[in-house]
Amino acid sequence: MKIPDLTELALRNLRESLLRNSLTTVGISVGVASLVAMLSLGTGLQQMLSRRLEKSGLFDTVFVSSRRDLRSGRQEERSGPTPGESRVLDEAARVEMEHLPNVKEVFPDIRFSTELQFEDKPHLTMISALPLSAKSNDSFDGMQGSFFSSDTAPEVIVQKSFAEELLGKTPPLGQPEPSVGELAKPLLGKELIMRYAQRAEGGDQTTVPGPENDNKESEPVGGSYSVVSREQKLTIAGILDLDPESLRGPMRARVFLPLGLAENLHVMQLVDLREITRAASEQPVYSSISVRVKDPSRIQGVEDAIKKMGFTTFSILDASRSLQQVFRVLYAFLGIFGSLALIVASIGIVNTLVMAILERRREIGIMKAIGASDGDVKKLFFAEAGAMGIAGGIIGVVLGWAIGQVINFGTNIYLKSQSIPPEHFWAVPLWLVAFAIGFACFVSLISGLYPAGRAAKLDPVQALRYE
Amino acid sequence: MTTAPTIPAALGTVAIRSENLCRHYRMGESVIRAVDGVSLEIRSGEFVALLGSSGSGKSSMLNLIAGLDRPTSGSVVVQERDLAKLSREELAKYRLHVVGMVFQSFNLIPSMTVTENVELPLRFAEVDRGRRDSLARESLERVGLKARMGHRPSELSGGEQQRAALARALINRPQLLLADEPTGNLDSHTGTEIMDMVRDFNRELGMTVVMVTHERALAERYARRMIFLADGKLVDERDNDLSPGSGTERGHA
Numbered sequence: 250m251k252i253p254d255l256t257e258l259a260l261r262n263l264r265e266s267l268l269r270n271s272l273t274t275v276g277i278s279v280g281v282a283s284l285v286a287m288l289s290l291g292t293g294l295q296q297m298l299s300r301r302l303e304k305s306g307l308f309d310t311v312f313v314s315s316r317r318d319l320r321s322g323r324q325e326e327r328s329g330p331t332p333g334e335s336r337v338l339d340e341a342a343r344v345e346m347e348h349l350p351n352v353k354e355v356f357p358d359i360r361f362s363t364e365l366q367f368e369d370k371p372h373l374t375m376i377s378a379l380p381l382s383a384k385s386n387d388s389f390d391g392m393q394g395s396f397f398s399s400d401t402a403p404e405v406i407v408q409k410s411f412a413e414e415l416l417g418k419t420p421p422l423g424q425p426e427p428s429v430g431e432l433a434k435p436l437l438g439k440e441l442i443m444r445y446a447q448r449a450e451g452g453d454q455t456t457v458p459g460p461e462n463d464n465k466e467s468e469p470v471g472g473s474y475s476v477v478s479r480e481q482k483l484t485i486a487g488i489l490d491l492d493p494e495s496l497r498g499p500m501r502a503r504v505f506l507p508l509g510l511a512e513n514l515h516v517m518q519l520v521d522l523r524e525i526t527r528a529a530s531e532q533p534v535y536s537s538i539s540v541r542v543k544d545p546s547r548i549q550g551v552e553d554a555i556k557k558m559g560f561t562t563f564s565i566l567d568a569s570r571s572l573q574q575v576f577r578v579l580y581a582f583l584g585i586f587g588s589l590a591l592i593v594a595s596i597g598i599v600n601t602l603v604m605a606i607l608e609r610r611r612e613i614g615i616m617k618a619i620g621a622s623d624g625d626v627k628k629l630f631f632a633e634a635g636a637m638g639i640a641g642g643i644i645g646v647v648l649g650w651a652i653g654q655v656i657n658f659g660t661n662i663y664l665k666s667q668s669i670p671p672e673h674f675w676a677v678p679l680w681l682v683a684f685a686i687g688f689a690c691f692v693s694l695i696s697g698l699y700p701a702g703r704a705a706k707l708d709p710v711q712a713l714r715y716e
Numbered sequence: 717m718t719t720a721p722t723i724p725a726a727l728g729t730v731a732i733r734s735e736n737l738c739r740h741y742r743m744g745e746s747v748i749r750a751v752d753g754v755s756l757e758i759r760s761g762e763f764v765a766l767l768g769s770s771g772s773g774k775s776s777m778l779n780l781i782a783g784l785d786r787p788t789s790g791s792v793v794v795q796e797r798d799l800a801k802l803s804r805e806e807l808a809k810y811r812l813h814v815v816g817m818v819f820q821s822f823n824l825i826p827s828m829t830v831t832e833n834v835e836l837p838l839r840f841a842e843v844d845r846g847r848r849d850s851l852a853r854e855s856l857e858r859v860g861l862k863a864r865m866g867h868r869p870s871e872l873s874g875g876e877q878q879r880a881a882l883a884r885a886l887i888n889r890p891q892l893l894l895a896d897e898p899t900g901n902l903d904s905h906t907g908t909e910i911m912d913m914v915r916d917f918n919r920e921l922g923m924t925v926v927m928v929t930h931e932r933a934l935a936e937r938y939a940r941r942m943i944f945l946a947d948g949k950l951v952d953e954r955d956n957d958l959s960p961g962s963g964t965e966r967g968h969a
Contacts, residue, residue: 254839265827615823618784619837619884620812622805709784713823 250625259632266605270633273594273601274641280591281645281689285681286652287587288580293653293676295576309353309544311552311564313346314338314537336559338535346540349554351547356380357535359511360502361518365483366442367415374411376443377502378511382541393433394487400509404486405441411503412436412488429490436485446517447479476517591689594641595696598634602700605633606707613704614712623705630701631694638693642686649685650677731892731924732758732781737790739776739948750776752948753790758941760891763918763925765935765942773948774928775896781926782815782894783807795891812840816885816923820897822877824869824884830856831865834884841888855883859913875906882913886921893917895927899934911938 250258263270315338336342347355359378364371383389384396397404412432413419483506518536540555542548552562606613613626653675661671739751751773758764766774779785780792783799792799795814802810811817824833835852843851856862859879869877878898885893895914899907915938918925929935935942936956944952 250839251842254842258839261827611823612825612827615825616836616840617808618782618811618817618819618823620808620815620840620888622808622812622840624805625808625840710779713784713819 250621250628255628255632256636258629259636262605262609262629262633263636266608269601269604270637273597274637274644276594276597277591277637277641277689277693278643278645278648280588280594280692281642281685282648282652283590284584284587284688285646285649285677285685287583288681288685289649289653289675289677291576291580291583292678292681293674294579295572296676297672297674298572309542309548311540311542311548311555311562312358312537313540313555313560313562315560338538338560342558342560343535343538345558346538346555349540349551351543351551352540353543354380354382354541356508356539356541357512358537358539359506359508359516359518360536361445361516363446363516364444365504366444367439371444372411372414374504375502376504376506376511378506378508379406380508389487389489391429391490392487393429393490394437394485397486397507400507401513402486402507403481403483403510404507405483406487406489406505407436407485408489408491408503408505429488433488436488439485441483441485443481443483445479445481445514447477448515448517449475449477479514481514588688591692595692598637598693598696599699601637602630602634602697603703605630606700606704610707610712613707614709617707617709618713626707627701627705630704631697634693634697634701635690638690639686641693642689645689646677646682646685653677729760730757731760731762732756732792732794732926734777734780734792735790737777737780737792738788739773739780739785740788749773749948751780751787754945754948754950755790756943756950756953758924758926760924761918761922763915763938763940764927765939766926766928766945767930767932767935767942768945769930771947772945774930774945776948777945778894778896778926778928781892782817783810808840812837813888814890814892816888816890816893818878818881818885818893818895818898820900822869822874822881822901824877824880826869829866829868830861830872830880830883833869833880834887837884837888851887852883855887856880858886859883873906874902875909878902878906878910879913882910882917886917889921891922891924893923893925895925897929898927899929899931907934914938 315336343355343357346352357378360375362373362375364373365376366372379397381397381400389396392406394406397406407415409429409432410419412429413427416432416435418427418432489505540551542551548564552564555562616626657673657675660674664671733756735755737751737754738749741748741750754773754777766777768774776785780787780799781794783794783802787800794810797810797814799807799810824830825836828836831849831852834855835848838848838851853862853865856865859882861876861879861883864872864876864880869880872880878901893914898910898914902910911934914925914927917923927935927939932942938958940956940958942952942954942956943950944954
């Protein structure tokens with residue numbers, strides 16, 4: 250039979266027992282709706298997370314570290330350090346990275362632990378340096394006070410929990426925390442004294458032997474420097490309303506300095522001790538460097554180029570890759586749950602069609618007697634199953650989309666009442682629409698397989714005798 | 717083995733030949749011999765009546781000729797096709813192109829209009845819609861049912877339904893018309909109308925007609941030859957003299 254004829258006959262047959270077939274179709278559409286709802290929730294969550302990551306400003310950043318840092322000594326012995334592999338992350342490397350195509354900004358990650366004095370009380374903390382470009386980062390959204398006035402200004406931004414510590418206001422666990430505004434008033438513009446170890450170039454004072462070069466002479470080789478204890482006055486410019494745990498990468502610190510100032514201070518860092526035996530020049534050595542890319546889509550190329558230079562790199566691209574893995578698992582999970590209803594609905598199709606065979610037994614017999622082949626009968630039942638599948642799929646997608654809209658709307662009302670900005674965490678992409686309809690059709694045809702086969706095998710003599 | 721319709725052969729060539737044809741059913745322990753070793757020959761253009769009481773095997777015989785059923789043993793050859801050797805697919809094509817069937821209970825599909833019922837075989841034959849329409853109209857015109865084209869079978873009288881069934885049997889221009897008690901559900905007047913039509917098909921279109929009936933009078937009036945079956949066996953065969961003007965042709969009212 251030709252396809253238009255088949256479709257026409259199938260639709261006619263479906264119309265004949267309208268109520269039963271409509272109910273079956275509703276069953277399929279509920280199944281599809283649940284599948285669409287589940288998967289669009291997954292997609293929406295992924296999109297929301299991606300948007301968040303992008304806004305964090307880390308999407309366009311490659312973190313570079315020396316390979317020596319991350320590998321265990323034993324592994325290095327085995328592979329043997331090639332010149333490229335054991336490269337030192339120094340000023341020369343930084344300049345080289347700055348000249349790579351598509352690179353916007355290269356800045357060293359300066360992080361050190363030191364003592365800050367506030368009103369003569371010492372506080373030990375982790376300090377990190379930030380470039381001025383970090384101002385656009387969403388971490389500074391809820392900040393009190395202002396960002397650094399210049400790259401070398403003697404100013405600090407302190408993190409909320411450190412501010413509590415400075416004021417001696419750390420609340421006991423479970424108590425409500427004081428608001429940033431409360432903390433800002435007594436602190437903004439106040440002075441802090443930072444004590445730190447300065448690395449003084451070419452000094453002839455005590456040379457510091459690296460802890461790792463046991464088998465080398467302790468005579469100074471190449472560059473040497475002295476360590477001097479210094480103090481620096483700093484003004485509190487801003488209070489940051491974020492937990493240090495929620496900050497990322499080099500920003501995991503409680504106090505922030507402008508990058509230019511931090512570089513000028515030549516603070517002694519741990520990496521200095523490690524790299525002293527290797528650095529050919531007297532230039533400072535960095536434990537890690539952040540490379541910002543002009544366009545997030547170029548990040549792969551930049552990352553590869555830096556890897557070729559002999560450094561270890563990490564970018565959010567890697568993180569988002571593993572994130573995609575997580576979402577794939579989540580999709581499978583949501584998909585399985587969503588499909589359950591569809592599978593139940595498919596049993597409805599089998600039921601409906603088997604009933605139809607019983608009802609139309611005589612009709613099948615007549616069709617066979619006047620020349621219908623087994624294939625014709627089979628295709629007819631198949632077409633009926635498929636038609637219910639397509640109709641159920643389309644209605645289901647609309648239903649699923651509507652459910653999503655309602656939930657989106659409802660949740661955003663709730664978020665608004667909690668003064669959280671609204672989020673769009675429900676997305677029905679086009680591929681999902683196509684997939685859902687296709688899947689509904691596929692499931693329906695699979696369900697039609699058994700009834701269609703049974704109808705085709707019907708013995709016409711028996712069927713015609715049946716009243 | 718061709719399945720395409722061919723021009724009806726001239727009277728005299730063998731249209732149907734069965735040799736020691738058997739159809740046995742198993743019913744629990746016992747075996748029912750519905751058709752039990754029937755050998756017969758029907759020539760092209762013949763009008764043959766299969767007579768017998770109920771359970772004599774005449775309907776089973778007709779189903780075997782129609783290709784609706786397969787013999788247990790023996791052979792039935794229709795227009796040089798050995799039906800026992802055809803595949804299910806080939807048998808369906810044989811039923812579609814070679815055989816036209818009418819039944820006692822008309823067997824029209826109730827959800828379809830008369831036209832749709834009549835053109836249904838053409839759908840299976842994958843004939844274009846335009847050609848289908850004209851053939852259905854032509855066929856319905858032939859049985860005098862043109863005014864009822866858009867009606868459903870339930871809106872027709874018994875005679876009209878059987879005429880629609882005849883139109884459907886006719887539409888593929890088969891060489892063989894098989895009728896299973898075609899007047900069984902009709903009053904005698906309507907039955908005569910239907911039988912006259914069948915005879916016209918036999919004479920004007922050259923169709924070979926095999927009719928199953930238990931009414932001897934009907935067979936004597938229309939069939940050239942009567943074959944008697946009892947207990948699945950062929951018990952008697954008799955020719956009928958149907959010379960024009962013998963008086964038995966035009967029916968009694």
